[in-house]
Amino acid sequence: MAVEQKTTTAEQSEATRRDGHARYFQPATDVVETADAVLLKLDMPGVAKENVDLTVDKEMLIIVGKAEPEQTGEPVYRETYVGDYQRQFSLAADLDPGNITATMNQGVLTVQIGKAERAKPRKVKIEATR
Secondary structure, three states, X not given: OOEEXXXXXXXXXXXXXXXXXXXXXXXXXXXXXXXXXXXXXXEOOOEEEEEEEEEEEOOEEEEEEEEOOOOOOXXXXXXXXXXXXXXXXXXXXXXXXXXXXXXXXXXXXXXXXXXXXXXXXXXXXOOOOO
């Protein structure tokens, strides 16, 4: 697999974690590999595209999304929580960190990471001998 999720022991057992007083949700993610790229699809409801930050640091892709609460009154009872999203993935050597694009559509962030030319399948021309 070209993308590998990096998690701590606490993240593996919970979908949320706390850093200080902030609560971070780990967005559900689908990873799809094609001949030319790896696609990540992350569910991040409540996050606008302006509030998403993608950072590549060495071989690590870090995704942070800030959710804006839609609260208009004082809650009486609450079963849902609003928090920011955070997820990180290590990038394999066959991916091109300079070829990453992202789109946000209805709370789903799609990140496309292009494969390096050396990792793409290619045809080898067979020459005739004389």
